[in-house]
Amino acid sequence: MPQLDLTADQLLTTTRAVRRRLDLTRPVDRALVEECLALATQAPTGRNRQRWDFVVVTDPARRAALAGLYRLGLTHPRDPVARTGLDRTTEDTARRLRLAVSAQHLFDHLHEVPVLVVPCVRIEGRHELAGHVGQANTWGSILPAVWQFMLAARSRGLGTAWTTPHLHYEREAAELLGIPYETVAQAALVPLAHTLGTDFRPGPRVDTARITHWDTW
Numbered sequence: 001m002p003q004l005d006l007t008a009d010q011l012l013t014t015t016r017a018v019r020r021r022l023d024l025t026r027p028v029d030r031a032l033v034e035e036c037l038a039l040a041t042q043a044p045t046g047r048n049r050q051r052w053d054f055v056v057v058t059d060p061a062r063r064a065a066l067a068g069l070y071r072l073g074l075t076h077p078r079d080p081v082a083r084t085g086l087d088r089t090t091e092d093t094a095r096r097l098r099l100a101v102s103a104q105h106l107f108d109h110l111h112e113v114p115v116l117v118v119p120c121v122r123i124e125g126r127h128e129l130a131g132h133v134g135q136a137n138t139w140g141s142i143l144p145a146v147w148q149f150m151l152a153a154r155s156r157g158l159g160t161a162w163t164t165p166h167l168h169y170e171r172e173a174a175e176l177l178g179i180p181y182e183t184v185a186q187a188a189l190v191p192l193a194h195t196l197g198t199d200f201r202p203g204p205r206v207d208t209a210r211i212t213h214w215d216t217w
């Protein structure tokens, strides 16, 4: 059951990437995670195949190892998120600085977050991830569920942050968690914890008029 009294619009506008306000000391009940997953699986999937799996990592040693892969991935030279690093902020805005500080906090504390969720999607081989339409169908069949999980978490006083850098080391993560690499693709790594306080504001976003194209681009 939701614990916070939020309207649908409030839920949709205040589900933020939570990093510094994750409660690293309070365990998360298994039942809460299960509720969020039940809501996640109401999301759409291509041909209603529901080819999702969620690896919920609570074991401290596995969390530490997964956090290690995240850190390796985030310092990976090809990862664009790494460009928000603290040493590259001279020409940045205050917002980018805040994001960098927040991201650094998660970088430093990820292993302490009580639950790390790895959403996965079943594939018929890695080749399926090569073509555009295949990609759209594959990712489109797991990412809505991931976001739905994050919304469900928010409504229960839990915070999450979408992350992907560990995917640079997806094979190593698969070995760590016993995921069959050839037939299951990992989509993200979502830290989950109770939030410190439950008041969150809508995030800064671009003006939708600038990105809306009626009839033609």
Ligand SMILES: Cc1cc2nc3c(=O)[nH]c(=O)nc-3n(C[C@H](O)[C@H](O)[C@H](O)COP(=O)(O)O)c2cc1C
Residues within 6 Å of the ligand: 015, 016, 017, 018, 019, 074, 081, 099, 102, 103, 106, 161, 162, 163, 164, 165, 203, 204
């Ligand atoms: C595909 C994707 C990858 C992301 N990777 C990371 C990440 O590696 N580390 C992190 O702290 N946040 C990551 N984020 C979270 C974004 O930084 C966050 O969604 C964005 O800054 C908006 O935050 P807000 O909703 O709190 O305004 C990622 C988000 C997405 C959608």
